[in-house]
Amino acid sequence: MKILVPVKQVACLREDFGAGAAGAGNGAVELAPDTLVWTPNEWDAFSLEAALALNEGGEGETVVVTVGDERAEESLRAGLAMGADRAVRVWDQALAGVDALAIARVLAAVASAERPDLILCGAQSSDAASAATGVALAGLLECAHVAVVEQIGPDGERLIVQRQLEGGAVELLSVGLPALLTVQSGINAPRRPNLRAIKQARAASVAVLGLADVGLDAGALASAAGSRTVALMPRPRGGGATLLDGPPAEIAARIAAIVGEAMRA
Amino acid sequence: MREVMVLAEARRGELRPVSFELIGAARALCEQGAGEPVVALIGPDAEAQAGAVSLEGVQRVLVVPTPQAHFEAHVAQAAVEALIEQRRPSLVLAGHTIDSLGFAPAVAARGEHGFAGDVTSVSWREQGALAQRPAYGEELIAELDFPGKETVILLLRPGAFEPTAAAEAGIEVERVELDLATAARSERVELREAPSEQRDIAKADFLLALGRGIGSADSLPRLERLAEAIGATVSVSGPLVEAGWASRTRKVGQSGKTVAPRVYLALGISGAAQHLAGMSRSRTIVAVNSDPGARIFDFAHYGAVADLFEIADELERLSA
Ligand SMILES: Cc1cc2nc3c(=O)[nH]c(=O)nc-3n(C[C@H](O)[C@H](O)[C@H](O)COP(=O)(O)OP(=O)(O)OC[C@H]3O[C@@H](n4cnc5c(N)ncnc54)[C@H](O)[C@@H]3O)c2cc1C
Ligand SMILES: Nc1ncnc2c1ncn2[C@@H]1O[C@H](COP(=O)(O)O)[C@@H](O)[C@H]1O
Numbered sequence: 001m002k003i004l005v006p007v008k009q010v011a012c013l014r015e016d017f018g019a020g021a022a023g024a025g026n027g028a029v030e031l032a033p034d035t036l037v038w039t040p041n042e043w044d045a046f047s048l049e050a051a052l053a054l055n056e057g058g059e060g061e062t063v064v065v066t067v068g069d070e071r072a073e074e075s076l077r078a079g080l081a082m083g084a085d086r087a088v089r090v091w092d093q094a095l096a097g098v099d100a101l102a103i104a105r106v107l108a109a110v111a112s113a114e115r116p117d118l119i120l121c122g123a124q125s126s127d128a129a130s131a132a133t134g135v136a137l138a139g140l141l142e143c144a145h146v147a148v149v150e151q152i153g154p155d156g157e158r159l160i161v162q163r164q165l166e167g168g169a170v171e172l173l174s175v176g177l178p179a180l181l182t183v184q185s186g187i188n189a190p191r192r193p194n195l196r197a198i199k200q201a202r203a204a205s206v207a208v209l210g211l212a213d214v215g216l217d218a219g220a221l222a223s224a225a226g227s228r229t230v231a232l233m234p235r236p237r238g239g240g241a242t243l244l245d246g247p248p249a250e251i252a253a254r255i256a257a258i259v260g261e262a263m264r265a
Numbered sequence: 266m267r268e269v270m271v272l273a274e275a276r277r278g279e280l281r282p283v284s285f286e287l288i289g290a291a292r293a294l295c296e297q298g299a300g301e302p303v304v305a306l307i308g309p310d311a312e313a314q315a316g317a318v319s320l321e322g323v324q325r326v327l328v329v330p331t332p333q334a335h336f337e338a339h340v341a342q343a344a345v346e347a348l349i350e351q352r353r354p355s356l357v358l359a360g361h362t363i364d365s366l367g368f369a370p371a372v373a374a375r376g377e378h379g380f381a382g383d384v385t386s387v388s389w390r391e392q393g394a395l396a397q398r399p400a401y402g403e404e405l406i407a408e409l410d411f412p413g414k415e416t417v418i419l420l421l422r423p424g425a426f427e428p429t430a431a432a433e434a435g436i437e438v439e440r441v442e443l444d445l446a447t448a449a450r451s452e453r454v455e456l457r458e459a460p461s462e463q464r465d466i467a468k469a470d471f472l473l474a475l476g477r478g479i480g481s482a483d484s485l486p487r488l489e490r491l492a493e494a495i496g497a498t499v500s501v502s503g504p505l506v507e508a509g510w511a512s513r514t515r516k517v518g519q520s521g522k523t524v525a526p527r528v529y530l531a532l533g534i535s536g537a538a539q540h541l542a543g544m545s546r547s548r549t550i551v552a553v554n555s556d557p558g559a560r561i562f563d564f565a566h567y568g569a570v571a572d573l574f575e576i577a578d579e580l581e582r583l584s585a
Contacts, residue, residue: 013404015558029405036401100382101374126402129538131361132370132382139371144450145338147367148520150507160454164520165363166281168459168513173451182366186507226373226380226418227396227409235399235406241552241568251569252579255530255551258567259495262528262549263471 001060001177003051004116006107006137007044007079009072010127011036029232040075043122045082045190047183050152051120052083052191061085063114067095067106073206081193081201088114092211094218098225100128104136105224109214111141118159119180123148131182138180145180146173150187267300267355270327272345273318274360276336278310280317283360283421285428290387290421291358292322292429297389300355303327307344309334312440321432329441335453338367343448345372348441349416356394361420363520369418379417381409383538385425393417403538403560423519424542459522460514469498471528474517474544476502478533478554478573482510488532491577494584500524502534518543532573536561 017035051062064079065088066072076087090106111119119141121134131147138145150170151162158176164184165171193201211217244254269291273284291302304318307329315326329344331337345368349357359365361383373380379394385406386397393410394417400407411417466472473492479485492499501511503518517524519539529547534540536552536559544550545564552565553573562568569576 011401013401017404099380100370101377101380104370104374127400129399129402130370130382131366132373132380134370135367136370136374136380139342139374145367145371146451147338148363163363163367165276166520167523168516168521170457170513172454172457174454175451184507186504223377224374226378226414227411229400229407230395230410231408232400233397233406233408235404241550241562241565243562244567244569248571248575249579249582251553251571252576252583255553255567255569255576256495256580256583258549258551259471259528259530265527265548 001055001058001118002114002116003055003060003062004111004114004119005044005048005051005062005064005079005084006119006121006133007048007064007066007075008041008122008125009038009066009068009075010041010125011038012127013037029234031232038071038074040078041122041125043124043126043183043185044075045078046185046187047120047122048079048082048084049188049190050183051118053188054118054152054154063088063116065090065107065110067091067103076206077201077204080204081197082191083193083197087204087206088209089206090209090211090214094211094221097229098221099227100130100132101136101226102221102224104133104140105221106211106214106216107133107137108140109216110209111137113214117177119143119178121180121182123182123184134180134182141178141180143178143180144175146175147182148184149181150184152181268303268352269294269300269356269358270348270352270354271302271304272357272359272365273304273306273314274362274364275306275308275314278313280314281360281362282428283362283423284318285320286423286426287358287360287421288318288320288323289429290426294356294387294389294394295322298391299389299394301325303354305329305348307331307341308336312438315436315438319432319434319436320429322429323432323436324434326436326438327441328438329443331445333449333453335456336364337449337451337453338364339450340445340448342368342371343445344443345369346376347443349376349378354416357416357418359418359420361422365420369420373418376416379411379414380419382420384419384421387419387421394419399538422538424545460512464498466498466500466515466517467522467524469500469524470526471495471497472500472524472526472530473497474500474502474529474531474534475505476531476534477504479505482508484574485510488577491581494581497530502540531561531565532577534561535559536563
C-alpha cells in the first residue's frame, strides 16, 4: 500500500517565556524568533509507526511530507530514520503562519500527485491544536475519512478502524480505500531508529518543492485559508494555585491536611 | 436576515450538553447582530429531539432525517454542505467534539468557508466574527478574523459557553429532506460503550489522578498502593490509556469520563484542555508537578512544584 504521512515541525514557547514578557501596551504579544523551540509533532510519530506497521513485509511505500521551512526537515529526517522511504517538503514564504485549511490545500496538491491509498495524519499538532488539517485534506481529496483513530487493521481491501468517542466509548468502523485517518497519540510504540539509520537519514535527499511546483499560488492560499490571526495575547491565568512549598515531607503533610478537610466538608 | 446555524449534537438519541452551550453562544451572537438563530438537528431521530430544543431564543428548528441510525461523518458532511448551500448562514456553530472534528473541517475546506476550531470566545462586529482560540499549546490566545468569508464555521470548546435555559415558547419545526442515501463512506461495525467497572471513577469522592509524569507502567503498582492507603481511587490521563498502562474506564477528560470529586489529587499531569474538560468541576484540585510552568497550576486550588515520587512516598508514610 502506498501511504502518505504528513508530519509537522511544531513550535513551543521557550520555558522561560514568562507572562511578564507578554502584554506590552495594548495587551498584544510580540513573539521574537528566539522565543520558539521547534520539535517534531508528538502525534506524527504514532501515525508514521502505524503506516510502517501496515507496510511491514509488503510491497508498499511510505512517504513523509511536510509543509514548512528548512527547520521542518528535522521532522522529515526523523521519519526517514524510522523507515519512511521518501521525504517531500513544500515551502514558500507565503505559507508562513497560515492556518490548517491553507496547509490542507497544499497537502492536497501533493497528494493528488502522489496518489496514495492511505493518508495518516496526526489527530492534532501540539502547537496549533487545530485537529483539522487531516479531515480538511480528506474533504479536498473527496476520500473517506475517520478522525481520532486508535486502532487500524486490514480487512481485505478495506480497513477496520476504531475511533474514540467522548465518555470512553469507541466505535469500530469499516472504511474503503483511498482513505485518510487521523491518529491519536500513544496508540503504538514508535520504533526507535538506531544510529546507522539516523546517519543515513541525515544524508538522505529530501525533495523540496515550491508553491508553483504543486500548482498553487499565493492567491489560491488566501482563498483556502479559513482565518487570519489578528493578534496574540497572553492567556488568561486562572485563579492560580496556592503554592505549597518546603521539603517533600512538609508538602505531603499539607496535602494530607487539605485532603482531610475537603473530605469532611 | 442572515442565520446563525447551530449544529446540535446527539448521541444515542439524546442531545449532548454542548448543544445547549452552542445555542447559548448563538443567542449572544444574534443579540450582537449576527442574525437569527436556527438549530439544525441532523440524525435518524431528529424529529423526536425537536422538543428538547424548546429553549430561550430558539424559534426555528431544522430537522434533517438521515438514513443511518447513528452519526456517520460523511453523511453529516453532506447534510451540512447542503444546508449551507441552501441557507447561506453567516455563522455555523458546532462543538469542538470528536464527531464534529470528523466532518466540519472537510465542509470548511471544500466550501472555502471561514473556519476555526477550539474556539473559547467569540463576538460579532459589523465586519463579522472575531474569535479567540489557544495558540502555542495553550500558552497564548490567538484572536482571529475571517475577512471575505460569507459563512464562517466555528467549533466551540465544550464547557466554555453558558448553556441556554428551557423556555415555554413554541418552536417552528421545518423538515428538510436531503438526498443522503449514498453519502456514507464508512460502515459501523460496532459501538462499544465504556466498560463499567466496580469502582467507577465518576462516583469516587477522592481521585488520585496519574499522568504521564509517572514515567512508566512500572510505577503504577506503587501508586495503586498509595491510593489504597489514602482511600483514593486511581484515575489517569489519556496517554496512560493509549499506552495500554491503564484501563479505558479510568480515563478522565474529553474522550474519557467527566468527574467532579471532592478531591482531585493530580500527580504528573500537565493540564491539557482535553484533560481539563473532564475534571475542572472537581471541588478541590491539588496538583503536584515538577514543572513550575505547568498549566494545571493555573486552575488547581493547591499546587506543589515537586517530584511526584517524593511526595507519594511521604504521603504513604503519613498514612501508614
Ligand atoms: C481528540 C483528543 C481527545 C483527547 N482526550 C483526552 C482525554 O480524555 N483525557 C486526557 O487526559 N487527555 C486527552 N487528550 C490528550 C491531551 O491533549 C494531552 O496530550 C494529555 O492530557 C496529556 O496528558 P498528561 O498531562 O498526563 O501528559 P503530559 O502533558 O506529558 O504531562 C506530564 C506532566 O508530568 C510532569 N512530570 C514529569 N515527571 C514528573 C515528576 N517526576 N514529578 C512530577 N511531575 C512530573 C511534567 O512536568 C508534565 O507537566 C486528547 C487529545 C485529543 C487530540
Ligand atoms: N505544516 C504541516 N505539514 C504537514 N502536515 C501537517 C502540517 N500541519 C498539520 N499537519 C498534519 O495535520 C495533523 C494535525 O494538525 P493540526 O490540524 O494542526 O492539529 C498533524 O499531525 C500532521 O499530520
